[in-house]
Amino acid sequence: MSDFVRIFVRNRGAVVGVVVLALVAVIAATAGVLFPFSPWDMRGAPFSPPGDPDFLLGSDSLGRDVAAGIAYGARVSLLIGAVSTCVAVLIGVTLGAVAGYASGLIDDAIMRFTEFFQTIPSFVLAVVLVAIFSPSLGSIVVAIAIVSWPPVARVIRAEVLSLRSREFVQAAEVLGRSRLSIICREILPNALSPLIVLASLMVASAILLESGLSFLGLGDPNLMSWGFMIGAGRSVIRLAWWMSVFPGVAIFLTVLALNLVGEGLTDALNPRLARRR
Amino acid sequence: MSGCLIHGLPWAAKPSSFAALHNKAAWAAHWESGASRALGKRREPRIGGFVMRDLTRRGVLLGATAAGVAPALVGTGSVQAQTPAPTPAPAPKRGGTLTTILTPEPPILVLGVNNQGPTQLAAGKLFQGLFKYSFKLDPVAELAQSWTLSDDKKTYTFKLQENVKFHDGTPMTADDVIFSIMKFHTELSPRARPIFAKIKQATAPDPHTVVLTLDAPFEPFMLMFDDTACAIVPKHIYDGTDYRTNPANQHPIGTGPFQFVEWQRGNFIRMKRFADYWKPGEPYLDEIIYRIIPDSQSRALALQTGQVQLTQANDIEPFDIPRFKAMSNLQVELNGWEYASQLSWFEINHRVKPLDDVRVRQAMSHALDRNFILNRLWFGIGKVATGPIVSTTKFYDPAVAKLQAYDPGKAMALLDAAGLKPNAKGVRFSIKQLALPYGEVWMRLSEYFRTAMAKVGIEVTLETTDAGAWARRIGDWDYETSTNFLSQFGDPTLGVERSYVSSNIKKVTFTNTGGYSNPKVDALFATARDSGDPAVRAKAFTDVQKILCDEVPQIWLMELAWPTIHEKKLHNVIRTAMGPNGDFEDAYLA
């Protein structure tokens, strides 16, 4: 464990990533303290430029505080990123493990099913799904999870395939342990490292997907999310560039941080390759 | 990202595993996301014979600065329509190409088969009706040169123009007119159907006279003959075919001053002067080109840099208007919508408690600051509504048209009186609002609704959908509140009655989907409908306005105005109450 931490910390980028993520999380948690009002409240003159004492980052077309929107939006973005990734991982691990372990016809069927999801461009599929379920927090999470699980399934399946012929698995089989317990206790813990890396990147892509959906007006209208703010600011970009720029900075920093952390994790979990740096 | 994954995984994996490494969602999301390009090309395309303005960089920057000044312009009250320049306009000049915009792209350009806004705009140059209407909604001769009404007010005689030809060269006769009225539009148009069903008999005593006999006098009858209500289409093309799938729909044939040339979907529609147009010497313009530009910022840019000389209706967003008013080469006109007279409102579903209680609706009306909506959301474009009838529609009575003033205190008192006290969190009751999916500004309106209602203790949850789902939900009565706007078509019997009479409670949009029912209102509308006497009708409409303003079955917001912005070099744009839907037969560039 200390090896892991030591290697991780050596990667400056990863450390920066962790710091930024922590900052975002803190802002999200303390949004109610920093801005003790609803981000939807119309608090003053519309289109106030940033630097105004009342509106640090400016105000939008209805006089709402952009900084408050970003703080509260951090909650939404992180929440959507985390939850949809969890759901996607759950689906992907289940299907991938079953496919890898069972092999044969079941494996084939699951793989064809996975391929089907990859033939429709995923953003279009997400849009169709949200249109079907009507935009809301739940439907967005489900839609993002549905378009994101195929890579997880494939990775887990590959890991299971390569691990199942190893001795410790054979030993467990000889001992008569059940398939489920073999998968959960022996195989998955070893497949954890690529999964962790993948998960960190999936959170980033979920945030981007959500911003894309909100952009097209398919976000949950009761949640002030970064994507929604950019979408609302897009048509007035000449009057108020700050409405789109600051939420975009927020997304950029968060996604960047997640990528850096992902890289750090990869190095830490594969010390052999890290030596090359 | 892929780099990380390569590090972490077995090198000699099978090809399909590599597919697994790539999170398509992320890349697809990036592949898809984009945004408006606010500022852009200043180079002028060379279009036809018309020399474009060439704005210098400074001109563009000035435009941008003017935009930055916008906050100061907000709240200065309604935008005044610019009065025409005091110097006399130059004489009409033949020649030139007009480039303008069409938003959104219509599916089909044949009026009747399709009646939405963009179709009316573009196809209005290709097709014509028997009449058009002046700003006061009096009929003006178009394909019909005159009309007479019999003494019993049941028989209309129209004398047609004599030398009208369709774009394929065939002369237009009374047979085409009768076909258009009795078969084509009756079959296709829900708006025309109930009115034309009143025609007992339609005859053509000679090729240039049409006689229509109604079963009873119907005063608004004359308002049903412009091109948007009843465009005249060629009988020899459409009779006996399936109108909606007739191949001629891809190449429209009408009698208008311009004829269809080509339509590159997603790109532009092109029409050119019809050489055999029945008014000699007209039209002045050589060509009209409608460009399809899906993004609002791109459209504003096109107007600013002179790539288009005219915009109308949905093309330019309200917040961009002040900027264009400030440009000396452009003119902003707000009239031309007297016939359509669109009114926006918050739609109430009376089946949902407690919205069926009149005190609750009055409270909601008191809780809304309509001036805020007008000035902050629509940037002063339009007028605050005063009742169910728009001020430019016939029989509007300013004496009785009064809506609840902005008074949150009164709203809360009314809600208390209705027995809806606030709970521990200050919430009296919760409702949902289904936002109108036709643009950003409607979303802002729904957000304002939520905030305004929250102030008086009503909790609003917003729902968004796209157009297909919205129309279905309204039609199925599957909503609590929503937003809507409807046209009035010049006479309350034609466009207003349908939303308030209990006989029109149907499971289709644009009927009385709210479910409001008041027998007194039904009776008054019936009187106005059946009487041929304007004085009787006026009294009935005055009474019904009084009742409706009190009962607020829908919470009316604004009389919408859609600015038409054009270069000052373009003349004769708004000539009638048809506004930019007019045929542009005498528009010219000079």
Add this chain to the structure above:
Amino acid sequence: MGSARFWRFLAQRLLKMAAMIVAIAVANFLLIHAAPGDPASVMAGEAGAADPQFMAQLRAQFGLDKPLSTQLLIYLGNLLHGDLGMSFRQGRPVAGLIAERLPATLLLTGTAFAFALAMGMLLGALAAQRVGRWADSAITVLALGFFATPIFWVGLMLVLVFSVWLDWLPSFGMNTVGADYTGWAAVADTAQYLVLPALTLGLFYMAVYARLTRASMLEVASQDFVRTARAKGVPEGRILRRHILRNALLPVITYAGIQAGQLIGGSILVETVFAWPGIGRLAFDALLARDYQLLLGVFLCTSVLTVVVNLVTDVVYAWVDPRVEVG
């Protein structure tokens, strides 16, 4: 790999591919019909006036009054004859509409793709060569930046710089309307409109390819056979070309293959913003209008392309790398 085995493999895959496409068509059909509302309700909502007869007429015309299973069978039947149906909204054959808009999208995404691949591989190789030095850091940071930035930002900066300040390029559209250029003049005209949208799309993928190439080259450079070649005294340049590059490019090509399959579907927002008349926008508008036939047609095209490209990639890969087993 024996050629008989190869052909058998190919035949099997082709068969699977055909079955896949039919399954996709059915699944897409059910998916799209699950969305609430139908073309009739959309058109009613836009018409400004409606009555039940209007809705019934439209539904009958679109064949929507039949039960869903019947509609599905009709659709599949037409499909097997190569008939993609008629667009409800525009009254024109779907195949024609798609054929009209496809070239514009392919031009845009193809250009972006080529740019991304070329520049990405170049930058990645450069970074791998100079690993640990500032050039490497600079390229990595740049790549990470383009990857994490929402694309519209990149676009905004480009427009600001190249369109507003420098006035070198137009900001929307595909060509100069009404100018009627032909031949080379038309090509040059479209080319200037193509630059910004293609760049906007391409910069993100360039980042991906750069990082992929870099990582892959570093991985290969550390492997035994390279060390052996160095120990044998083979010149560095030859090591680079014959040993490192050929192996390092395999994952890049794989990924490029996958992306090629997405060329059709991938550009809705860029097309919207730049008013580029392509198929992404066509599909999105079709979804909003519930124009089932048109949307199904577009989905079918993208599915077919993806499946075909996957097959080609697998075949190329198998042919190139004898270590990989097929079947």
